[in-house]
Amino acid sequence: MTAGLTLSGVAARLHGRRLFAPLSLTVAPGQVATVMGPSGTGKSTLLALICGALDPAFEAEGRVLLDGRDLAGLPTEARQIGILFQEPLLFPHLSVAGNLAFGLPPALRGRQARAARVREALAAADLDGFEKRDPTTLSGGQRARIAVLRTLLSEPRALLLDEPFAGLDAAARGRFRDIVFDAVRRRALPTLLVTHDGSDAEAAGGPLVHLEPVAAEGPNGSWKSPM
Template identity: 60%
Template sequence: MPEADTSKAGLQLEEINIKLAGHALIDLSLSVSPGEIVTIMGPSGSGKSSLLAYLCGFLAPDFRAGGRILLNGKDITSLPPEQRHLGILFQDPLLFPHLSVAGNLAFGLSADCKGRQKRAQTIAGALADINMDGFEARDPATLSGGQKARVALARVLLSEPKALLLDEPFSKLDADLRAQIRSHVFGRARQKGLPTLLVTHDEMDAEAAGGRIIRLDPCGL
């Protein structure tokens, strides 16, 4: 595989096209800089989630897709999902119910974080970062919606992604909590310099992201 071009920081989508049953859903080229948040908007069926699935490497076989995905100059198009270094947040936090909060966060730890003490310190630091100090032993079922969302974000960030994908992660939160979690997620993305793609149908999400907006036609671009 060719060496990465380190001059091309960020996430580049080159001529990404996605079809379903011969119908074009996505035809897109896009560059997202480190710390930039780009919003992709469109109603159900416009291909938003299919685009993220293609980027992550788990697009369903019913779809046909092509185009190149570059991350910091490296072509990741053909890599397996676990080697792409993309973090994704979904509508639901998807915390493991059989694991404690610490267990959930440990699942996201980078393989470079070795040793029980080091891992415990890293998890404690991640909880402090989301204002949840001392929550290591808590059962996820006892957490509020906002706490679950913050733990899900912390787990993604502990995996040290090089880009962040957001698949309507705020859609099931009430209005006040939604604004709080949006601010938290966007702030962390910018703080860590992560190129970020947000897909949503909500105009307030797009406004809060404060970046470019790309609107998808429900009948294809």
């Protein structure tokens, strides 16, 4: 069994045409692999395919395996893959504690036990006392940290990052990136990062993949990248 996240010949088709050349890659536990490419190549579509949220208009190809387990046919909630987006996407009608509790696994039962896990997570992120805060009162950096905590509290076995550092100034970007990558390594999560920023890829330190748009396909399904 191969530990980590494995993509084998993964591609996405729209109206019969591949968006990008088939991708094969293994991301080891605790490693951050980076995917870069021009806008419209299908980077976010690739992440949706991996986590089981691919739009029905698209057709998936290839195999996605997590720790040797084929994820084909599994719904998003059964794949144990966390995802972070550029926007934190916190629920405005819930407190900070309510947002974090939403990410807790159902197996953790009991109001006190769940509340204790939330407090522990906030303390570890230097956000003590934020349980009752309204998400709309938080700074951009604080909202981003809450989104990371919520994702990690769901106990994922792999992590997808869809440009979560974009929109932050250079100093905040570096700090937030360090927080995320440190959590990835401590928890041994195979992680796939989509970014347009070369400094993100350098900080990730893992494999770098450039998605290649497909200009034409032959009758046998072979592909050709543009010159």
